[in-house]
Amino acid sequence: MQSRWNEKQAKALGDDPLALRVYTSRLMGNDPFLVMHGGGNTSVKVTDTDFFGDPVDILYVKGSGWDLATIEPQGFAPVRLDVLKRLATFETLADSDMVRVQKSAMLDPSAPGPSVEAILHGILPFRFVDHTHADAVVALSNTPDGEARIRELYGDSVLIVPYIMPGFVLARYIYEMTRDLTADDWKRVDGMVLMSHGVFTFHDDGRKSYERMIEMVDAAEKRLQAGGAWSAPRIADDKAPSFDPATLAAIRKQVGELRGFPVHARLDDSAEARGFVDRSDAADIATRGPLTPDHVIRTKRVPVILDGSSPALDAYAESYQSYFDDHNDGTLSRLDPAPRWGLWKDGREAYGTLAFGRSIKETQIISDIVGHTRRAIQWAEHLGGWTALPARDIFEVEYWELEQLKLKKAGSVPALQGKVAWVTGAASGIGKAVTEMLLERGAAVVGLDLDPAIESLGDSNPAALGLVCDVTQSQALEDALARTVKRFGGLDILVSNAGIFPAGATIEDLDDEAWDRSMEINLTSHRRALKTTIPVLRHGFDPSVVIVGSKNVPAPGPGAAAYSAAKAGLTQLARVAALELGTDGIRVNVLHPNGVFDTALWTDEVLAARAEKYGVTVEQYKTNNVLGTEVSSKDVAKAVCALADRDFAATTGAQIPVDGGNDRVI
Numbered sequence: 001m002q003s004r005w006n007e008k009q010a011k012a013l014g015d016d017p018l019a020l021r022v023y024t025s026r027l028m029g030n031d032p033f034l035v036m037h038g039g040g041n042t043s044v045k046v047t048d049t050d051f052f053g054d055p056v057d058i059l060y061v062k063g064s065g066w067d068l069a070t071i072e073p074q075g076f077a078p079v080r081l082d083v084l085k086r087l088a089t090f091e092t093l094a095d096s097d098m099v100r101v102q103k104s105a106m107l108d109p110s111a112p113g114p115s116v117e118a119i120l121h122g123i124l125p126f127r128f129v130d131h132t133h134a135d136a137v138v139a140l141s142n143t144p145d146g147e148a149r150i151r152e153l154y155g156d157s158v159l160i161v162p163y164i165m166p167g168f169v170l171a172r173y174i175y176e177m178t179r180d181l182t183a184d185d186w187k188r189v190d191g192m193v194l195m196s197h198g199v200f201t202f203h204d205d206g207r208k209s210y211e212r213m214i215e216m217v218d219a220a221e222k223r224l225q226a227g228g229a230w231s232a233p234r235i236a237d238d239k240a241p242s243f244d245p246a247t248l249a250a251i252r253k254q255v256g257e258l259r260g261f262p263v264h265a266r267l268d269d270s271a272e273a274r275g276f277v278d279r280s281d282a283a284d285i286a287t288r289g290p291l292t293p294d295h296v297i298r299t300k301r302v303p304v305i306l307d308g309s310s311p312a313l314d315a316y317a318e319s320y321q322s323y324f325d326d327h328n329d330g331t332l333s334r335l336d337p338a339p340r341w342g343l344w345k346d347g348r349e350a351y352g353t354l355a356f357g358r359s360i361k362e363t364q365i366i367s368d369i370v371g372h373t374r375r376a377i378q379w380a381e382h383l384g385g386w387t388a389l390p391a392r393d394i395f396e397v398e399y400w401e402l403e404q405l406k407l408k409k410a411g412s413v414p415a416l417q418g419k420v421a422w423v424t425g426a427a428s429g430i431g432k433a434v435t436e437m438l439l440e441r442g443a444a445v446v447g448l449d450l451d452p453a454i455e456s457l458g459d460s461n462p463a464a465l466g467l468v469c470d471v472t473q474s475q476a477l478e479d480a481l482a483r484t485v486k487r488f489g490g491l492d493i494l495v496s497n498a499g500i501f502p503a504g505a506t507i508e509d510l511d512d513e514a515w516d517r518s519m520e521i522n523l524t525s526h527r528r529a530l531k532t533t534i535p536v537l538r539h540g541f542d543p544s545v546v547i548v549g550s551k552n553v554p555a556p557g558p559g560a561a562a563y564s565a566a567k568a569g570l571t572q573l574a575r576v577a578a579l580e581l582g583t584d585g586i587r588v589n590v591l592h593p594n595g596v597f598d599t600a601l602w603t604d605e606v607l608a609a610r611a612e613k614y615g616v617t618v619e620q621y622k623t624n625n626v627l628g629t630e631v632s633s634k635d636v637a638k639a640v641c642a643l644a645d646r647d648f649a650a651t652t653g654a655q656i657p658v659d660g661g662n663d664r665v666i
């Protein structure tokens, strides 16, 4: 591990200690071997002036809900230092009192709540305090003779603290442990290792505090390298085996049912993930406990082991219930019994590790933590055995109100959160509008299109995935489905929209090729999309298929035989699908849009020519419907989202116009 300190960047900060605090916090936050997703915390002590202009000693400590990687000055909670120091002198302190007193001691009551480690930061007699759960140090401590290893590595320059639950009890323990240390004694202390938890470093100089952290972690990493542990994680060398998308979709469904809402599942089939799952002792070493207790609120204590059977999830839920019953003091209510990650294999085939999250962000966080945990477990195994904390200690943190608060962010959950949608023909027009609106409403969306531009769909949004796909090719659809399920775990919404509008021709003039092409794309490709996705949709959450038809079905026009006949066939296909899939709970409905002029098809020239043909203005032409309204691709997208959501939970086999009202149909 190397210092990321950049003299030029640091100089530009001037001499504002909070700016320096933000800077080195971010340096740590951006190294996942040090800090992951909201883990760790930092502080700086400054003398500020209060409202009355009087000087006051303040601890700026990381605020709850902030991530060191992206923290800003306003992410630090300003708490009066004397109050924190005084709290440490109490024999006991209830969490609720700690939170209340800390809050009332804040210079700015609108700042975020201070970290649960605020008191500990307050009593350490240095301006800068840095705390991480660095993989290498924690892994070394999570071995049978962990304390001896840590002592041997750092000598007497570090304080070693046995595992104590974070929060007041830990602060109090360290207060007692260090209260007799003189200033000279402290000068000889480089840092503090908290067994099975993490590392603290401190210094009056912000750079030195940061670099001590790097040095301590670097020493631990070098020790792992020297002992051969660093390269111990097993790497599978063969190609990832193909998996049955329906099996993974069924796993995801069951996890979501245990959790109480739709979840995503992400398969990590990297060589490292498969290597771990493929170990003969994988089920044993993976279920001893998390890397650091802080992870439990993200990952739960243990993963589920899936070896070709789904009853594993029932057994997981039962064993979670026993774990709860064993440790509940009678006052707690059980959290959901769903696993957050799993090892997935089937006989001799190791597929990889799975992460289950309510949102894309949660899934990513879990997936990252799992990657680091897998590695740390194997390091420790190489050193004689991975020893995690007893279940009781993990339970205490999992059910600690202050930890659970970290997960509770303000704001409501988007309507389609956790859902996964497919949109064919997603690069332009209606498909594009549908894709954007589904994403807005919280769904993960896989957009399929022939246009290579679709590949940029996921560039700035991890909830989106753009795949070039020829929907007339069954194999291409199957490949796209496998990629969808690997990334998101299943499929709940199919928006079958891909289509072409052939040039107008009377039946007499229509050539066979134009007819066949319209049938292939406007009809047969939809059948292929259904056939490919049904086995996975069957395991979807409230699965819904929306077929984009056309007003040409109920109201055909001359010169559009190839288009109208294909769309009429498509509508009939959807009706049969509704009949066949109803028992699986899959709803199938058809939208018949008309006059959607805000798509690439309708250039200004085409519009002008059409209007002229009918002897009206462009405006009149666009609003030529019963409501006299202009229909946009967004109107179609809204109708798709409504059909995909619970609003139409009791509707299947319906044909709904989105056309402003057509007097030929009404």
Ligand SMILES: [Zn+2]
Residues within 6 Å of the ligand: 040, 131, 132, 133, 166, 197, 198, 294
């Ligand atoms: Zn910690």
